Amino acid sequence: MMCSAGSAAAHPDCLFCKIVAGDIPSDQVYTDDAVVAFRDIAPQAPVHVLVVPRRHVSGIDDLRDEPELAGRLLAAAAKVARIEGVHEAGYRVAVNHGRHGAQSVGHVHLHVLGGRQLHGELG
Ligand code: AMP
Secondary structure, eight states, X not given: OOOGGXXXXXXXXXXXXXXHXXXXXXXXXXXXXXXXXXXXXSOSSSEXXXXXXXXXXXXXXXXXXXXXXXXXXXXXXXXXXXXXXXXXXXXXXXOOOTTTTTOOSSSOOEEEEESSXXXXXXX
16 A cells, blocks of 8 residues: 655654664664654663654644554554564553653654553553
8 A cells, every 4th residue: 555654755853754764773673665663762661662654744733634644653553563572462552742742852653662561650
């Protein structure tokens, strides 16, 4: 399935655009035409992978009219969980958005966390 989300449109100052382009190294776990998944540099669990769109999208708010890309990101997160072998024990997918959401990188990303019992608190 082709996805317009796969077309490159890098944002010059964006850390994750540079990772997608290969200008900054990353430990990639999964890629497809729309998505790149790589290990978080400061993991908060034994498995901590970030799933990002290849195309620059600032935050989840910008996905409100992009259900195909949103679905591709979520499907990729589920694939990452299988690749990492946490799909049976369970895992968490989280998206931080904006200031109150504590988003620190302005290129939308799904955190895939697992490999140990996670705590119940989200807020
Ligand atoms: P957030 O706070 O939700 O915006 O998440 C940003 C995540 O990006 C954090 O968990 C960081 O540890 C992670 N991060 C920052 N720089 C890098 C990098 N160069 N490679 C991989 N992960 C990174």
